[in-house]
Amino acid sequence: MGIPGQEHLWDKEVKGHRTYNDIRIFTDEQLKNYTEEELKNFKPKHDTPMLDELEKGPWPSFVSDIKREALHRKKLAQDDMMIPRDVADDLLGQVELSYVEKETHWKHGGIVGVLGYGGGVVGRYSDQQAKFPGVAHFHTYRINQPGGKFYTTDWLRGFCDICEYRGSGITNMHGSTGDMVILGTTSDQLEPIFFDLTHDLGVDIGGSGGNLRTPSDCLGKARCEFACFDTMDMCYDMTMTYQDELHRPAFPYKFKFKFDGCPNGCVASIARSDCAFIGTWKDDIRINQEAVKEYIAGKIPRNGGEMTGRDWGAFNIQEEVIERCPTQCMNWDGNKISINNGECTRCMHCIDVMPEALRVGADQGLSLLFGAKAPILEGARLATLVIPFMYAKSPYDNIKAVVRKAIDWWTEEGKNRERIGELINRVGLGTFLDVLGIPAMPQMVKEPRSNAYMFFKESEVPGGWKRDIKDYRKRHPA
Amino acid sequence: MGKEEIKKAIIEYLSKGAKSKVYFKDMLTGVKKTIPDATVSEVKNAASEMVREGVVEYLSTGSTTMYGLKGRGISAEEAGGKTE
Numbered sequence: 206m207g208i209p210g211q212e213h214l215w216d217k218e219v220k221g222h223r224t225y226n227d228i229r230i231f232t233d234e235q236l237k238n239y240t241e242e243e244l245k246n247f248k249p250k251h252d253t254p255m256l257d258e259l260e261k262g263p264w265p266s267f268v269s270d271i272k273r274e275a276l277h278r279k280k281l282a283q284d285d286m287m288i289p290r291d292v293a294d295d296l297l298g299q300v301e302l303s304y305v306e307k308e309t310h311w312k313h314g315g316i317v318g319v320l321g322y323g324g325g326v327v328g329r330y331s332d333q334q335a336k337f338p339g340v341a342h343f344h345t346y347r348i349n350q351p352g353g354k355f356y357t358t359d360w361l362r363g364f365c366d367i368c369e370y371r372g373s374g375i376t377n378m379h380g381s382t383g384d385m386v387i388l389g390t391t392s393d394q395l396e397p398i399f400f401d402l403t404h405d406l407g408v409d410i411g412g413s414g415g416n417l418r419t420p421s422d423c424l425g426k427a428r429c430e431f432a433c434f435d436t437m438d439m440c441y442d443m444t445m446t447y448q449d450e451l452h453r454p455a456f457p458y459k460f461k462f463k464f465d466g467c468p469n470g471c472v473a474s475i476a477r478s479d480c481a482f483i484g485t486w487k488d489d490i491r492i493n494q495e496a497v498k499e500y501i502a503g504k505i506p507r508n509g510g511e512m513t514g515r516d517w518g519a520f521n522i523q524e525e526v527i528e529r530c531p532t533q534c535m536n537w538d539g540n541k542i543s544i545n546n547g548e549c550t551r552c553m554h555c556i557d558v559m560p561e562a563l564r565v566g567a568d569q570g571l572s573l574l575f576g577a578k579a580p581i582l583e584g585a586r587l588a589t590l591v592i593p594f595m596y597a598k599s600p601y602d603n604i605k606a607v608v609r610k611a612i613d614w615w616t617e618e619g620k621n622r623e624r625i626g627e628l629i630n631r632v633g634l635g636t637f638l639d640v641l642g643i644p645a646m647p648q649m650v651k652e653p654r655s656n657a658y659m660f661f662k663e664s665e666v667p668g669g670w671k672r673d674i675k676d677y678r679k680r681h682p683a
Numbered sequence: 684m685g686k687e688e689i690k691k692a693i694i695e696y697l698s699k700g701a702k703s704k705v706y707f708k709d710m711l712t713g714v715k716k717t718i719p720d721a722t723v724s725e726v727k728n729a730a731s732e733m734v735r736e737g738v739v740e741y742l743s744t745g746s747t748t749m750y751g752l753k754g755r756g757i758s759a760e761e762a763g764g765k766t767e
Binding site for chain 1: 706707708709723726727730731734735741742743744745746747748759760761762
């Protein structure tokens with residue numbers, strides 16, 4: 206079990222593996238300390254008529270959850286909580302005030318983490334501390350989630366106990382960065398939480414500020430037949446390789462790695478990360494012609510069964526697959542399906558509809574893209590495909606070499622608060638490709654050049670040129 | 684050029700100027716004025732060590748991170764917790 210050469214880390218005696226019973230803080234009675242009847246009659250500290258409206262819809266409500274937590278904390282002894290009892294109550298009060306006044310009462314910034322770490326904690330304070338003392342400090346704690354977001358129930362219970370004891374008891378599984386988030390704790394609890402997380406749960410804190418943010422991946426080969434590389438292994442490897450960048454900020458702004466095992470993009474790396482790794486293949490889509498016929502005969506449900514439960518009519522391969530191919534690279538002759546693989550753009554539609562008949566190719570690796578971000582001012586920017594195919598095998602040295610060049614260049618050339626995608630946009634994709642030492646592809650050309658003032662390098666012109674300035678001055682002496 | 688020289692340059696840069704908290708890139712530029720050959724990683728390593736020694740401290744704006752000399756200007760805790 207574990208990484209070759211590191212098996213000893215999993216040895217119970219060496220690692221000190223702990224179960225929930227070894228580290229639990231609360232008893233079962235403390236965790237279930239109120240009845241549904243008590244909840245029904247519970248009157249929170251503040252009146253929250255606007256928030257109460259949010260409980261009336263058909264969906265689970267965060268307001269109901271926070272009220273539960275407020276009641277739960279009310280019935281715990283003060284010694285069982287290291288931060289104010291009223292934190293959940295005052296949170297509701299402050300959010301209600303913001304809804305009424307239509308402006309936030311949070312201030313964020315200041316502290317960054319624990320000693321020696323330059324990220325992982327987002328400082329958050331109330332600017333209405335007299336009214337809502339329970340949320341005077343309400344810092345967010347980011348925790349580096351496990352690959353594929355797999356945990357044991359023992360681990361989750363231990364984590365929730367820490368959130369309850371040293372925080373508000375409110376968590377976010379998962380934040381938009383992918384991290385597990387402890388929402389709301391005080392400054393004096395930051396170091397103790399770090400100690401508990403690292404010693405009892407064996408996890409590190411995540412990234413925030415101008416550094417590498419917590420890398421995030423899909424569950425990859427652990428459960429998904431479409432995965433073209435081992436996302437969990439690569440995410441872990443890259444997290445360990447770039448530890449210093451994660452914890453000690455020296456970047457102009459945030460930088461995110463995200464790993465999608467296939468072009469379905471379950472973690473949306475193409476839209477959400479500065480450096481996106483998306484699994485792909487370079488041979489042909491594998492076809493099982495017999496299974497295609499079984500789909501048509503209705504023996505295998507289309508889309509992996511997700512369209513069952515309603516009558517959508519018989520499966521029509523022509524309409525539902527062939528005509529929906531964005532590059533029209535597929536053909537069904539009534540007996541056999543064929544694909545012009547050179548034209549396939551990896552939209553995954555056909556594979557998703559008939560996963561037992563069509564499979565991703567066998568020669569697998571990943572595409573490397575740079576520069577996505579979801580900005581407030583300019584509109585979303587999708588990542589640019591820089592390398593269409595690279596093999597992705599541990600220790601991933603071929604990939605790290607390219608990534609390192611890109612990060613070093615951005616650190617040197619990027620302006621403060623400029624993401625790598627914006628830098629590429631500012632200086633041009635050609636410059637970025639030069640930095641990486643990668644030739645441009647025709648597909649990278651968006652439109653013909655409109656600027657007549659173009660400088661070529663001698664190496665770019667066949668035959669080069671000789672330029673003798675003395676000879677020029679002889680002919681143009683003035 | 685050793686780490687101690689870079690540390691001195693960092694202290695010198697962070698002690699002067701109107702701003703008590705600066706971006707890493709500005710600090711790098713400042714250090715390079717004194718030590719032109721200093722690399723990004725050398726300055727980063729020296730600064731990280733100074734954070735551990737308690738000479739320099741980080742300050743977050745929420746989305747980015749800044750560096751400052753401990754004791755100069757507002758502290759990280761005060762920056763967020765201070766109420767006007």
